Amino acid sequence: MSEPFRPAPLPLSPVDPPAAKTDADQEITERFVASVNGDPHISANDVFAEVYRRWSPLVFSVARRAMNDENEAGEVTQRVFISAWRSRQGFNPTAGSLPGWLLGITRRRIADRWSERKHPTSDTTDSVPEHTGDLGPHDPRVDQVIDQVVLADELDRLGPPPSDILRLAFFEDLTHGEIAERLSLPLGTVKSHIRRSLVRLRTRLEVARDEP
């Protein structure tokens, strides 16, 4: 008889505690590599569902900004993860990061879609003219979109108070003194949160660009 009840390896929204974020990403990467290497204790499908849960919002959001269309962004996301699944043996963790690898695939699938728009095989005439010119996987516009989405993602994942502090600093242009007053925090605390958060954002950008 089947088990009556069990959780499925399907996407959930992320709920990790903020402090554990980087470690959690590392842990997913390690499990992914182990599953690719045939670890019998790890279900490759389950790990891939985790990879999807963690990084599909990044891929989808980058694609949505690049394609300017929700449906096409969904199709690009689908292609990215199917490509990743099929070429998972080719991921080399010593050559780059897992998000860097996924975002590298994202660049190529976006470039594919853009060139399909330029040379449409069927009737896809809506909202094309925005992206013209020679667009390869290393189009600087995609680089910029990736950086922005990666930073916005990390900003969400910082958790309070650092996320609140950075939002006030960047979205409301407050100085650290004004932020300290607004949040009733000591000046030194605000200052060190700003530094540590900027360092973390910098690390995130480096990881995201770390394409194998």
Next chain:
Amino acid sequence: MNRNSFTGPGHDDRDQHCDLDDLALLAMGEEVDLDTEHLAACGQCRSEAASLRRVVRTMRTVSPADSPNAPPANVWTAIQQQMASDTSSDQETGDAAVLATVIPLRSRKAPWIALAAVVGLFFGGIVGASVISTETVAPSLVAQAALEPLPGFTTSGTAQVEQTDAGEMLAVDLTGLPPAEDGYFEVWLITSESDSMISLGAVGAGGSTRLPIPQGLALDRYSMVDVSAERFDGDATHSTISVVRGTLDT
């Protein structure tokens, strides 16, 4: 190890590195009282400030609207479908095949959803009325779903939740089931967030079955009816090969 400035040999009090918090504020564009002479001379402090400034510059182009959102649930369903069919056909394929077999997400099911909403309103009204006016006599329809084939299948059918004396039952009727080779078809209820599922049982010969729904199960959460192709392999989990799916109009 809370470093507040660079440490290392060769620095005495007169040649103190800049405070890292101050360098961060400097990168933010705030006015900071720091040793500008040292900063001008020290490559380490300058490069720290410059790299943080690059982060700040990019951050300034980020808006709250850039926060990533999860893709729609049907994207993952399509990926799983492809993963399952890759596994079953057991062949490695390249990117060209990815492009060829990608499942179009555009406008699928949209007309049905609108219809389901209308039907739901209609039956919702009837059921509401019948619950008030009758003491349990004949089974009454609580909710229903049209079951639509997933890519690779041509099966379709209906699922109906009936209120009976024995509790709620799910009646599934399918047409066009492929032959079950060394296996069977299993009925599942899955949450709309796809984060949990429950197996109700097997589909009988001829594609019909009527299965009890556990008392207390929140049907408004477990609203997706899924029929999977299973093998007699002793694995009680979902094979990830779904044949049909539909959402109950609860």
